Amino acid sequence: MIASEILNRALDDLNVNWNCNLTTLQWKMAKYSSLRVQFITSLLVVFPFLVQCALLRDVSRPDDRRPEAAARYARQIMATANIGFLGSLVGSKTHGSLEGYPMATMEYFASTEECLEDGGGDPIFLMSPLQAALQNVFEDNRVSLGVRSPQPQSSLPIVDARFSLVGKLEPLNETMAELVKPCYMRAHPEAKWAYAAHDFKYWVLRVDEVYYVGGFGGEHYIGWIDQETWGSARRGKHDGGGLVYQQT
Template sequence: MPSIRSIALAVSVALFSASALALPTTHNCHESDAQAVGETYEQAASLCRDLVKNTNVGTFMTVMNGEKGPQLEGYPFGSMDYYVDDCQNSGTPLLLLSHLQINMHNIKSNNKASLAVRRLPKEGERGNPMMDRRVTLIGHLVPVEKSRHAEVEACFVAGHPDAKWWLPGSGFHDFAWYTLEVESLYHIGGFGGIHHIGWIDVDTYKNAATSSAPVETRFRVQY
């Protein structure tokens, strides 16, 4: 006659096997064709568009040249900057930058740059920023054609009214218009396995639909 211990062990093994069979198939959230619990690849591209369109502040990054000393050459450098979503080319960041900035000193040698954008917390909001969506746009910084200056000025000031004080020609430093021509982007929707994490094709990003709904309310998974 089997002992109580052997019966208990057999029951435990049976329960474990049944629960293992019931587990859903997992996906690698770092693959471009993977589907996370929170959003699909296409939905993630749409959320990136919304984030870029609605945030308007990001960390602009370049590669240090040897101008400030050979010991710094090749290191990444980043600082916070205003930007807006280009009104005529949505999905492309439009920036107003001073040639006095370290980033612009670096651009003279290498116009490769990136812009990291994350959802900004509301006043008084508390939470874990690691749960928030963020995206890094990678590309080349390109001067805006002179024929577009009046148009981009209106677009930029609509997003940042205080920028009217340092527009080109205002006499405040040496600002000029640039766009970051996006060639690649990396999205982090939150914690892996719950949200999409990975590279998003630029065409998919540019063609993705945008929404007027706040980014944090779309496909939000509660932890």
């Protein structure tokens, strides 16, 4: 009788231990399976990004990191983008409670390099005093213009060149306005209606410096371009002269 009880208890203990070990094994398998799925998912997400980085390394050039090359490529972008975000400081008459805050509005522009024989790459705007940005400028004419490449290199915006022109917005005199008008209208033919209303006039952003981000810091130039370098640059083709990277 005693031997039978001992045997039954031993069998019960064995059954409990077996069930416990089986449960532990199932939990561990589920855990490792989940980690495996996470690892595979991470590879699927990261792999295309790594491929894009490798492709960008292949098309970069030895002098990509030079501000002179960045200035030339930025001037090329200026010739084709024609739209950017103009940053200004909110004036007391625009919105008193936000005076001094930065704000940005989308604006059409054309480059003086396209409009004038000796143009220095400064952007030209056709603006009305009814626009909030211009109302801000009447109180403080310090502005910036954010521009990015209109021809993306990939689905990742972070790899595309972009830059901010920093300077002061000034009105063009009548003589200069007549000189730039044909060029501006070629870039923005829909702006012809502006002459019929709201006292639109031409303004120019006199660039003091440019902050340029060519993409990844290890492959492309990131930093400031001084006024002399910007003004003396001449836009080139994407496949020559040490420009930041090739367009395809």
